[in-house]
Structure formats: C-alpha cells, structure tokens
Amino acid sequence: MTHNPNSSHSFHRSQSADLTQPQPRVLLTAHSSNTLPSMSVSGSFHRTVESARHLRDSFSSVIRGIEPLVETARTVNAEVSSFLNRPQSESNLSRPPGNDDGSFVINLHVPPTPRETEATEEINIEDVGNFLNNPTNNTDNNNTDDQERMQTVIEAQECLKVLLKYVPFILILLAKAVYDYHEGIFILIILFVTFAHSNSAVKKEAIKRQRRSISTLSLELVYIFVCLVFIHYVFEDDLHNFNIVLNLVLIRTFTHPLSVWNLLWIVLITDFVLKLFTVSIKILITMLPGAVLEFKKRGKVYLFIEAVSQLYRSIAAIQPWLYYLLESYQGPEKIVAVFLSAFYMISKGTDLMSRMKLLKTAFFKVLQNVSIGSSPSKDQIQTAGDHCPICHDEYDSPVLLQCRHIFCESCVTTWFDREQTCPLCRAKIVDDPAWRDGSTSYFMQLF
Structure with a gap:
C-alpha cells in the first residue's frame, strides 16, 4: 500500500480545523520511515527555558567583561581631563632625548597629591587583603x-x-x-572647723601686710583657746584622760594596751591640737609690726614655722604606734612585735627624712638675706614708668627682676610668696612658694 501525500495533508488540515481552543505549540518532526510527524510539547517547553537562561547568563558575562573596560575608560578620561586643565608649566610634556623633529611625549600618569600619598601610606595592604x-x-x-x-x-x-x-x-x-562614737565625731568636727576657719583667716590677713586687721587675728586666737578648753573639760571622759599639755611635749603615760581605734584617736587628736598651736604662732607673727619683722621676710618665717610643725607632728605619732605594736603580743610572740616595730621605723624613716629636708631648706632661707633682684637706674625707671604695675603707685624701693621688669620690693615679695613667675611676663623667678603665704597643711598625720 502506497503512501498518499495529499491524504496526509488533508488529515492535518481537518485535525487543526477541529481545534476550537488554543493549543500548545506542536513541533513537527520528519522521520525517515515516512510516518506521521510526532508532537513533543514538554520537550519544547524545557528547551525554551534553557535557551532563555543561557541567553541571560551570556548577557551577564558580557556585562561583567565590559565593566573593567568602562572603568579603565573613565580613569583615562579623568587623567586626560586633569592633564589638559593643568598649566603648561606643570604638564607632563617632554621631548625625547636626541629628537629634534619637534615631537613630544605626553605622560598621562598624574602623580598623586601629598594628601593621597599620606592616605595611601596609612592603609595597611595586608589588612585590606584580609x-x-x-x-x-x-x-x-x-x-x-x-x-x-x-x-x-x-x-x-x-x-x-x-x-x-x-x-x-x-x-x-x-x-x-x-x-x-557620736561625741568623738563631734569633737573632730569642732577641731576641723576651728582649724579651717583660723587657717583661712591667717592667709587673708597675711597678704594685706600693713592693712591687716589686728582685731580679726585676736578673735581667731580667742576662738582657738576657747575651742581647746571646751573640748578638754567637756569631753574629758571621751578623750580617755587625754592631757593636751603632756601630749604637746610628748610626755604620755599608758596604763593599758591600746586598741587600734584608741591609737588612731590619740594620734588624730594630737595632730589637730598641734595644728591649732601652729596657726596660733602664725597669727602672732602676722600681728607683729613691720618695725619688728619686715613684711618682705615674713614669708620665709611662715615657711620655717610650717617645716618645724610638720617634723614635730611626724615625731609625735611615733610613741603611740610603738607602744601599740610592742604591747600587742606577750610571751614568745614578743618577737613578732619587735619585727613589726622595726618595719614601722624603717617605713617612718622616709617620712622623717623628707620633713628634715624641708626644715633644712627653710632654715637656710631664713638666714639668707638675698634680694630677688637688683636696684634699677633712673633711666630704667623712666622707661618702665613712674608707677608700680602691682600697686599702681609710685615706686617704693624699686627692684629690677631678671626679666627686666621693675616693681616695688614689698609688692613683688608679697607676690612671690604665692607665685613663682613674674606678674607681667610669667618668667620663672623664684622657687616653689609653698607655705610662705601663712597657710598650714591639711594633711592628717596618722602614722
């Protein structure tokens, strides 16, 4: 039986005519066996998706390949633009050596700016790579x-x-x-307030010199005396038979071993009482007339009194501490007390040496009669002006400092009792002026 091509074509036309709904695309394939072409719907769909994906991947790879070229073109364009905008004196035109035909070589490499170089040097390449x-x-x-x-x-x-x-x-x-311990705390508060108030009053009156208030200083002395008497007689039981006079001269008698609180109490009360006596002596020095003790030398006297007070207060704490350490152990344990006492004295030696050094310095300053400057000439006084820059009055015993500034001797010595530098140029003229203003240390000597 022979195959009629016309009949096959009519069969396909009639089949396609009967389809009233949209149908999926049919792929007609020719076979060598002269049979009817077969339809492959699902295979065609998968091939279409794979073709689209392949096309997309190809397009992406092309874009990635073009990106370096675009960046290179931008860089070259920027370098050329910067080169063209630069003055000709700064351009990178150079004539090849041995070439006289008028040709030039253009170097498009733009050297980095100093700021870019510093920024590049600050970047750690290894850190960037990591x-x-x-x-x-x-x-x-x-x-x-x-x-x-x-x-x-x-x-x-x-x-x-x-x-x-x-x-x-x-x-x-x-x-x-x-x-x-409310009564003991109250005693300490009274002592501290009395000391702080009297210490501040001495500093304020010492700076006034001739204009100091004798009545104010006298009231401070009465205030200190009343405070000590009140504490001694009203709180005698709380002070554990604490005798102010005997403790001041370091004559103490202990009838029983001390606890650590009794030790600290005795040392602290003794320190405050000695401070009040130190302030009282400074008040008496401030009340002296200028004819007895010159005002320009009083700063050295204040320093010497403070040095003696600090050394004496440091020594006053030794006896109670040694008694406490030695009487804390009895029998075979006494060796422990001996070792503790030896360690205490070794550690105390550093403090005593510093106090003695301060006393030595203050003593030699009192003996020295060295002026802080020299006497200026008339021309120098006329050049500086006829009035002292500190008191704004005519010069009284003018002094020429190392920095070539002129002041009244009394004015500038008062200044140097509190400062180290010149009032005008701030040049360092004298050593540390600590304790030369009449003040007393707030440090509490507990050991």
Missing part, C-alpha cells in the same frame, strides 16, 4: 567585640545588684558607729 578575602571574619570580630561589651555591661549590672543588697546593712553599721 578584609577582601575574609569579609565574614571582620564581621565576626565586630560581633565578638559587641558581645564582649554586652558581657561587661551585664557583669557590671550584676555587681551593682550585689552591692545594692549590702547597702542596707552598711547603713545600719554606719548608724551604729555614729551613735556609739
């Missing part, structure tokens, strides 16, 4: 730092919670201590 190769490691490091900070905050909060739990108990202990 960041580009391992970006996740940098993120992990940042996360680790954040976690450590959070952990620190959490630990601090936990510690704060624990401390807050103990706050009520600490307040209870403080309240009990205040109630048990």
Whole structure:
C-alpha cells in the first residue's frame, strides 16, 4: 500500500480545523520511515527555558567583561581631563632625548597629591587583603567585640545588684558607729572647723601686710583657746584622760594596751591640737609690726614655722604606734612585735627624712638675706614708668627682676610668696612658694 501525500495533508488540515481552543505549540518532526510527524510539547517547553537562561547568563558575562573596560575608560578620561586643565608649566610634556623633529611625549600618569600619598601610606595592604578575602571574619570580630561589651555591661549590672543588697546593712553599721562614737565625731568636727576657719583667716590677713586687721587675728586666737578648753573639760571622759599639755611635749603615760581605734584617736587628736598651736604662732607673727619683722621676710618665717610643725607632728605619732605594736603580743610572740616595730621605723624613716629636708631648706632661707633682684637706674625707671604695675603707685624701693621688669620690693615679695613667675611676663623667678603665704597643711598625720 502506497503512501498518499495529499491524504496526509488533508488529515492535518481537518485535525487543526477541529481545534476550537488554543493549543500548545506542536513541533513537527520528519522521520525517515515516512510516518506521521510526532508532537513533543514538554520537550519544547524545557528547551525554551534553557535557551532563555543561557541567553541571560551570556548577557551577564558580557556585562561583567565590559565593566573593567568602562572603568579603565573613565580613569583615562579623568587623567586626560586633569592633564589638559593643568598649566603648561606643570604638564607632563617632554621631548625625547636626541629628537629634534619637534615631537613630544605626553605622560598621562598624574602623580598623586601629598594628601593621597599620606592616605595611601596609612592603609595597611595586608589588612585590606584580609578584609577582601575574609569579609565574614571582620564581621565576626565586630560581633565578638559587641558581645564582649554586652558581657561587661551585664557583669557590671550584676555587681551593682550585689552591692545594692549590702547597702542596707552598711547603713545600719554606719548608724551604729555614729551613735556609739557620736561625741568623738563631734569633737573632730569642732577641731576641723576651728582649724579651717583660723587657717583661712591667717592667709587673708597675711597678704594685706600693713592693712591687716589686728582685731580679726585676736578673735581667731580667742576662738582657738576657747575651742581647746571646751573640748578638754567637756569631753574629758571621751578623750580617755587625754592631757593636751603632756601630749604637746610628748610626755604620755599608758596604763593599758591600746586598741587600734584608741591609737588612731590619740594620734588624730594630737595632730589637730598641734595644728591649732601652729596657726596660733602664725597669727602672732602676722600681728607683729613691720618695725619688728619686715613684711618682705615674713614669708620665709611662715615657711620655717610650717617645716618645724610638720617634723614635730611626724615625731609625735611615733610613741603611740610603738607602744601599740610592742604591747600587742606577750610571751614568745614578743618577737613578732619587735619585727613589726622595726618595719614601722624603717617605713617612718622616709617620712622623717623628707620633713628634715624641708626644715633644712627653710632654715637656710631664713638666714639668707638675698634680694630677688637688683636696684634699677633712673633711666630704667623712666622707661618702665613712674608707677608700680602691682600697686599702681609710685615706686617704693624699686627692684629690677631678671626679666627686666621693675616693681616695688614689698609688692613683688608679697607676690612671690604665692607665685613663682613674674606678674607681667610669667618668667620663672623664684622657687616653689609653698607655705610662705601663712597657710598650714591639711594633711592628717596618722602614722
């Protein structure tokens, strides 16, 4: 039976005519066996999707290949633009050596600016490479730092919670201590207020010199005396038979071993009493007339009195401490007390040496009669003006400093009792003026 081509064509036309709905695309394939072409719908769909994906990948790879070229073109364009905008004196035109035909060589490489060079030198190439190769490691490091900070905050909060739990108990202990030792605390407050007030009054009156107030200084002396008498007779029981006069001359008698609180109490009260006596002596020096003790020398006297006071207060603490250490142990344990006493004296030696050094310096300054400057000539006085820059009055015993500035001798010595530099140019003229203004140290000698 032979194959009729016309009949096959009519069969396909009739079949396509019966289709009333849209049908998927049919792929007609020819076979060598002269059979009817077969339809492959699903295979054609998959090939179309794969073709589109391949086309997309090809387009992306082309774009990635073009990007370096575009960046290079932009860079070259920027370099050419900067080269054309530069003056001809700064351009990179150069004539090849041995070439006289008028040709030039254009160097399009633009040297970096100093700021760009410094920025480039500050960049660590290894760090940049590590960041580009391992970006996740940098993120992990940042996360680790954040976690450590959070952990620190959490630990601090936990510690704060624990401390807050103990706050009520600490307040209870403080309240009990205040109630048990309220009279002793009151004594210390009175002594401190008296010392601070009198010390401030001496400093204010010492700077006035001729205009000092004798009545104010006298009231301060009465205030100190009344305070000491009041404390001695009203709180005699709390002072544990503390005799002010005997303690001042370092004559003490202990009838029983001292506790650590009794030791600190005796040392602290003795230190405050000696401070008040030091301030009283400085008040008497300030009240002296200028004819007895010149005002320009009083700063050295104040320094000497303070040096003696600090050394004496340091020595006054030795006896109670040695008694406390030696009487704390009995029998075979006495060797421990001896060793502790030896260590105390060794550590105390440094403090005593510093006090003695200060006393030596102050003593030699009192003996020296060295002027802080020289006497200026008339021409120098006329050049500087006829009035002192400090008191704005006519010169009284003018002094020419090393910095070539002129002042009244009394004015500038008062200034140098508190400062080291010239009032005008701030040049250093004298040494440390500590304690030359009539002040007394607030340091409490507890050991």
